Amino acid sequence: MERRKFIGALSFTGVLSFLKPNEVFSAEKNKNSALSTKPKNDRVYWYKLLHKIANPVVSNLANGTLKQNMPLITSPTFDSRSPTxxxxxAVGRTYAGIAPWLALPDDNTEEGVLRKKFRQQAVTGLDNCFAxxxxxxxxxSKDYQPIVDAAYLAQTFLRAPNALWKPLKPETKEAIIESFKLLRSKKPFQNNWLLFGSITEAFLLSIGIAPDEKRLNEGVDKLTEWYKGDGWYGDGPHLAFDYYNSFVIHPMMVDTLAVMLDKNLIKKERxxxxxxxxxxxxxxxxxxxxPEGTYPPIGRSITYRTGAFQALSQVALMKQLPDGIKPAQVRSALTLVKQNMYETPGTFDKNNWLxxxxxxxxxxxxxxxxxxxxxxxxxxxFLPLGLPADDEFxxxxxxEWTAKKAWAGKKFPxxxxxDF
Incomplete structure (x- = not known):
């Protein structure tokens, strides 16, 4: 560990002081460089990294070139669904992640100028692809997979209605509504997929469209029935030791119930x-x-990378972090995780596609x-980017986060x- 810190101090930390921010992301860096360096400004690091990840999707969609330019690479074991x-x-998942950041008000900072342009591209892209x-x-319409990613698009609009829903053309909104309704003919699988149907209907409810009540309720009811305790829902009747409680279950459960509460369909206690x-x-x-900023590569879908931390990121965005967890420790921990993961060579191709x-x-x-x-x-x-720059986060x-304190022999909770 000491050797690594020494090498990092000699080879990178001094250089970082005069690098331009975008140069931090260029590079076939030493795989361990993230372990020995720290960005001077975490927020700048986060929003530039998010922009790097999301820009190929958003800018190509705005230009009408997503299908033309996006690599269509499938798993070596890809199943019979259409690769299309x-x-x-790409669209649903990207937009759900960038939505809170794009929802911030405009300002004249470097970040604000980039964010405004990105939001305009995002809206243009949606108008384009539904034209x-x-x-x-x-x-x-093809396969069952659209049930999943319509849900992330619905979650996008719930997270940023003023930034990403209201500015859309009337004909775009109508096309999206009809596309969501079209999915009612497809029944979700009896697992976390039920929540995809629920949140899509919750979004329709939020804009005054009568929901499919069975579809709206089935997801939140069945997942509640499958709750196993200590913060873990079953993915279906059985517990799955993976990150689907974060990828899907907790965020979509809470966001769906928030709409239902707003419409007086449930009690606040639920x-x-x-x-x-x-x-x-x-x-x-x-x-x-x-302590080193890594996490266990457990279960399915580990290619979703830091999506594994959506639940933690969302409670931070909501300013609802559990007692004993400070916003700064979450920021510090996730910053190092992002460095370790996204600065590893091979994560992006030459055009910055994941x-x-x-x-x-x-x-x-x-x-x-x-x-x-x-x-x-x-x-x-990246959801905490929806918090303003002067927020405590x-x-x-x-x-220091919990494991970092624990393994340094310091006091930790x-x-x-x-039992709830």
Whole structure:
């Protein structure tokens, strides 16, 4: 460890002081460089990294060239679904991750100027791809996969209604509504997929469209029935030890119930319980981050990379972090995770499209349903960018997270099972 710190101090930290921000991301860096350096400004690092990840999707969609330029790479074990589902995957997942950031008000900072342009591109892209005869029209009718990524698009609009829904052309809105309704003819699988149907209907409800009540309720009811305790829902009747509680279950459960509460369809106690369960799960996620800024590559869909931290990121965005977890420690931990993951050679191709893999490029680690568009679940760990720059999450000094304190022999909070 000391040797690594010494080498990092000699070879990189001094150089970082005069690099331009975009140069931080160029480069076939030493794989371990992230372990020995720290960005001077975490927020700048986050938004530039998010822009790097999301820009190929958003800018190509705005230009009508998404299908033309996006690599269509599938897992070596890809199943019988059409590979073209990858385009809606890329759009829905990317937009759900960038939505809170784009929802911030305009300002004249470097970030604000970039964010405004990016938001305009995002809106233009949606208008373009839902236009008749668009070369980038998205598939909502073939296969079952569109159930998933329509849900992330619906979650996008719930997270940023003023920034990404209201500015759309009337004909775009109508096309989206009809596309979402079209999915009612497809029944989700009896697992986390039920929540995809629920949140899509919740979005329609939020804009005054009568929902399919069975579809709206089935997801939140069945997942509640499958709750296993201590912050973990079953993915179906059985527990799955993977990150689907973060990729899907907690965020979509809470966001769906928030709409239902706003429309007086449930009691507040039900929403509060779901939020407490997400907070408990977030406690575990924070403790999974090692002192070195790594986390366990467990379960399915690890190619979704930092999407594994969506639940923790969302409670931070909501300013609902569990007691004993400070915003700065979450920021500091996730910053190092992002460095370790996204600065590893092979993560991006030469045009900055994400490549199949976990830490770097490894197509063999991809599951049978994984293709290029699937990977953009990674953006879901960037939700705290929806907090303004002067929020404590960004402005407080760097702080050690739980595992970092524990393995340094420092005091850290004890952890106990909860019964709710």
């Amino acid at each position: 589902v990858t385009y809606l995957e 008749p005869n668009s070369p980038d029209q998205l598939n909502f 929403y509060d319980l779901a939020l407490k369960r997400m907070q408990r799960y977030a406690t575990g996620l924070e403790r999974m981050i090692s 490549q199949l893999g976990f830490c770097g490029h490894d197509p063999d680690i991809a599951d049978y349903y994984t293709s290029t568009g699937s990977l953009y679940m990674a953006t879901l760990s 960004w402005s407080a000094p760097a702080a 004890k952890d106990y099972h909860v």
